[in-house]
Amino acid sequence: MSGVLNTVDQRTNLVGENRLELLLFSLNSRQVFAINVFKVREVIKVPPLTKMPGAHHHITGVASLRGASVPVIDLRAAIGFPPSRQEDIEENLIITEYNRTVQGFLVGQVRNIVNTAWTEIQPPPKTAGRANFLTAITQIKEGDQTEIVEIIDVEKVLAGIIDYDVSISDGVLDEELMAQMVGRNVLIVDDSSTARAQVRGTLSQLGLNIIECRDGLEAYTLLKKWCDEGKVVTEELLMMITDAEMPEMDGYKLTYEVRNDDRMKDLYVTLNTSLSGSFNDAMVKKVGCDRFISKFQPDLLVEVAQDRLRQVLSQ
Structure with missing residues (x-):
């Protein structure tokens, strides 16, 4: 999967077509979640993690990937889910690049990639409130069944962990x-x-x-x-x-x-x-x-x- 996700030519084929590819996964619950494939570098089994004293409580540790240290975020905890009660749960790591930073998201089962149109993507219901961590929802068909897919607002997740400063540096303002x-x-x-x-x-x-x-x-x-x-x-x-x-x-x-x-x-x-x-x-x-x-x-x-x-x- 990692080689496919890094192909620039394949991604640019969707430009102007108002389409996207979603990576579907679970958080060891019945719900199906997704993030945009464009932001995914690779999907791997969870490697050994090194704990970071004093790190944010949603960061479970750091993974060493090809010589680089990648912080790993427990996505289930970060969006407010309680700890899973399942034993021997499946865990995977989705390595992503957002805003010039690389991080891993600890998730459950990673399912597949689906190609869909942005016209099929809808904002979350207003009744979900402002505190939800969804940027959109869509539906996919699996055989005779239709499933609701919840698309994670990763920027909101990261903003709760990383302090983004909007102050302007000296000398920038004209x-x-x-x-x-x-x-x-x-x-x-x-x-x-x-x-x-x-x-x-x-x-x-x-x-x-x-x-x-x-x-x-x-x-x-x-x-x-x-x-x-x-x-x-x-x-x-x-x-x-x-x-x-x-x-x-x-x-x-x-x-x-x-x-x-x-x-x-x-x-x-x-x-x-x-x-x-x-x-x-x-x-x-x-x-x-x-x-x-x-x-x-x-x-x-x-x-x-x-x-x-x-x-x-x-x-």
């Missing part, structure tokens, strides 16, 4: 631009409330007004509404910052639709995703984003906003 920033609108599009809060917390320090959408379809509907009302999108927005993987319409499809509508084709689009590397470079070129940045880099986020404003002021 004081001459600050007055020009105040009141300008930025549209952020992300299905993770944690990710939206971190972008909002960073850019609001510049005096920017933040408009939020939870998925690509919601954002595209808003942009089309503005166009239908006769508004000029590039005058309404300094820029749009979008996640890549979202329910109903992903960020690549959103960008593709924006670029193919003459009324909004010049909107400045930054892809802000937990994915990284040559894979995303290929994605950006294919769908036509203006910039790509990995998530949770406040200084870089500020630099992108400032660069865009300089561009606008020079026109």
Whole structure:
């Protein structure tokens, strides 16, 4: 499985097709969970773990993988499940890369990979409350049975373990631009409330007004509404910052639709995703984003906003 998961060409085949691949697994319960295959490096049996004194209580230890130390997070505990009562339970380790960091998630049985469309992915029910650790749900058919699959909001899991600081470093802010920033609108599009809060917390320090959408379809509907009302999108927005993987319409499809509508084709689009590397470079070129940045880099986020404003002021 690990070799397949690292193939850039295979992953870019889905660009603009509004599709995704999900890795299904259990947490030794009846429920079926999933994460995006794009973020998975490999799946292995649990190796010997070294305990870390003083580590977060959801980190069960550190695994040594090909000379690298990888922290291992007990995903069952991290999303609030009680300890499993089963004996001789199956355990596996899903090695992932999020936000330029590598970590392992301790899970139960790892089932298979399914290919589906983002249109089949729905936000979790509002009755689930804000404290849930789901970013979306979907359904899959296994024979004659239909199962509900719960997609984990990994960014929220990690935010509860890793302290992401949204403060801006000295020397990053261009004081001459600050007055020009105040009141300008930025549209952020992300299905993770944690990710939206971190972008909002960073850019609001510049005096920017933040408009939020939870998925690509919601954002595209808003942009089309503005166009239908006769508004000029590039005058309404300094820029749009979008996640890549979202329910109903992903960020690549959103960008593709924006670029193919003459009324909004010049909107400045930054892809802000937990994915990284040559894979995303290929994605950006294919769908036509203006910039790509990995998530949770406040200084870089500020630099992108400032660069865009300089561009606008020079026109």
